[in-house]
Amino acid sequence: MDTRFMLVTIGLIIAAAVTQVLGFDWKNCGKPDAPAVLKTLTLSPDPIAIPGDLTASASGSTSVELSAPLSVNVTLEKEVAGFWVKVPCVEELGSCHYRDACDILNQLIPPGQDCPEPLHTYGLPCHCPFKAVSLFP
Numbered sequence: 101m102d103t104r105f106m107l108v109t110i111g112l113i114i115a116a117a118v119t120q121v122l123g124f125d126w127k128n129c130g131k132p133d134a135p136a137v138l139k140t141l142t143l144s145p146d147p148i149a150i151p152g153d154l155t156a157s158a159s160g161s162t163s164v165e166l167s168a169p170l171s172v173n174v175t176l177e178k179e180v181a182g183f184w185v186k187v188p189c190v191e192e193l194g195s196c197h198y199r200d201a202c203d204i205l206n207q208l209i210p211p212g213q214d215c216p217e218p219l220h221t222y223g224l225p226c227h228c229p230f231k232a233v234s235l236f237p
Contacts, residue, residue, distance in 0.1 A: 124142075124146050124148070126141045129175070135163050135164045135166070136160065136162045136163075136166065137160055137161050137162075138158065138159075138160045139158075139159045139160050139161065140157070140158060140159045140160075141156070141157070141158045142156070142158075143155070143156050144157075159234075159235055160234075160235055161233065161234040161235065162230060162231075162232050162233055164232055165229050165230065166228060166229060167202070167228050167229035167230075168202035168203065168228045168229070169199065169200040169202065169203070170200060170201045170202045171197070171198070171199060171200070172197070172198040172201045173196075173197050174194075174195060174196055174197075174198070175195045176194055176195050177195075201228075202227070202228035205226060205227055205228065206227065209226050209227070211227060215227075
């Protein structure tokens with residue numbers, strides 16, 4: 101499983117929680133031949149209700165094994181009055197650089213502990229290294 105893919109998804113969900121999001125849209129700013137590619141991402145409901153439930157669905161692929169240290173850049177933007185404004189990095193949330201996403205995952209889900217659902221049910225990993233794979237094409 102691609103850590104960048106997971107962190108981008110989490111980052112988008114967090115950004116959505118900051119305010120109500122109308123007409124959610126996303127794009128993969130990387131190159132198509134990058135080692136990790138996010139292919140699809142959907143959030144529902146749209147508009148997102150705060151507070152409320154949010155469902156995220158995504159697919160992606162990695163062409164190489166991803167292992168520690170795994171540097172990840174997340175850029176979140178919000179449209180304000182017709183202009184796209186970068187959401188700043190505040191307390192590790194928003195448009196942030198993560199020096200080692202593998203370490204963050206180990207803090208969130210201690211090694212040896214089962215991966216959370218639905219990862220556990222589908223036998224998907226939640227710790228580095230992540231093998232090259234295509235997830236939910």
